[in-house]
Amino acid sequence: MSGSDGVPLPRRNGPENVVPIRRGLRMGTVTAGVPVAVIAGSHWFELSEEHTMATARFGLEAAPNDDEFVFRLDDEERIRQARDILAGIETSKVHVQGRVVAEKSDHNPDWNFHLDPGSITFFDEADEDCDASAHYVAMQLDRVGEEGFLPDNIWAPTRSKITREFDV
Known part of the structure; x- marks a missing residue:
C-alpha cells in the first residue's frame, strides 16, 4: 500500500491496511476496528485500538x-x-x-x-x-x-x- 504521494507506507506488526490521514486534516469519530495512521512530517504514527474505539x-x-x-x-x-x-x-x-x-x-x-x-x-x-x-x-x-x-x-x-x- 502506498500513500497519496506514491511513497510506500511502512508496515508494522498489526493490521494489514493502514489508512493515511493527510497532515492538517482533523480526525473525527473513528469507527471501532478501523486501523488508522497519522502522518506528521515524515513520520507515521499508528493509533492504538484504544484510541479508535468508544471509551x-x-x-x-x-x-x-x-x-x-x-x-x-x-x-x-x-x-x-x-x-x-x-x-x-x-x-x-x-x-x-x-x-x-x-x-x-x-x-x-x-x-x-x-x-x-x-x-x-x-x-x-x-x-x-x-x-x-x-x-x-x-x-x-x-x-x-x-x-x-x-x-x-x-x-x-x-x-x-x-x-x-x-x-x-
Missing part, C-alpha cells in the same frame, strides 16, 4: 464509604449498559465485576490495580469469594487469584454501585 470512564463505589474506584469501558454495548444503570433504566444487573490487573492505570491512578476493560460485566448476584472492598483488594493484591480470594482474578463487589460517568 467511557465511570466511578464505582465498591462498598459503602469506600473511596471512588474508576473503571474504563471500551465496548459500546457495555457503555450503554452502564449509562442505563446510572439513569435507573436497568435495575437488576447493577453491580460491576471484572478481572483485576495488578498495576496502576492512567484512568485509575489512585489505586495500585485496575479492571481489564474487556472483562467488565454487570451482575445482580455473585460468589462471595469475589466480594471485597477496593481497599481490601489493594491491601491483599498479592493474594488475588488464590483459592478463596477473587478466583480467576475476578472482583465482583456485591454492594458496588456506579456513581457517575466522567466527562470525555
Whole structure:
C-alpha cells in the first residue's frame, strides 16, 4: 500500500491496511476496528485500538464509604449498559465485576490495580469469594487469584454501585 504521494507506507506488526490521514486534516469519530495512521512530517504514527474505539470512564463505589474506584469501558454495548444503570433504566444487573490487573492505570491512578476493560460485566448476584472492598483488594493484591480470594482474578463487589460517568 502506498500513500497519496506514491511513497510506500511502512508496515508494522498489526493490521494489514493502514489508512493515511493527510497532515492538517482533523480526525473525527473513528469507527471501532478501523486501523488508522497519522502522518506528521515524515513520520507515521499508528493509533492504538484504544484510541479508535468508544471509551467511557465511570466511578464505582465498591462498598459503602469506600473511596471512588474508576473503571474504563471500551465496548459500546457495555457503555450503554452502564449509562442505563446510572439513569435507573436497568435495575437488576447493577453491580460491576471484572478481572483485576495488578498495576496502576492512567484512568485509575489512585489505586495500585485496575479492571481489564474487556472483562467488565454487570451482575445482580455473585460468589462471595469475589466480594471485597477496593481497599481490601489493594491491601491483599498479592493474594488475588488464590483459592478463596477473587478466583480467576475476578472482583465482583456485591454492594458496588456506579456513581457517575466522567466527562470525555
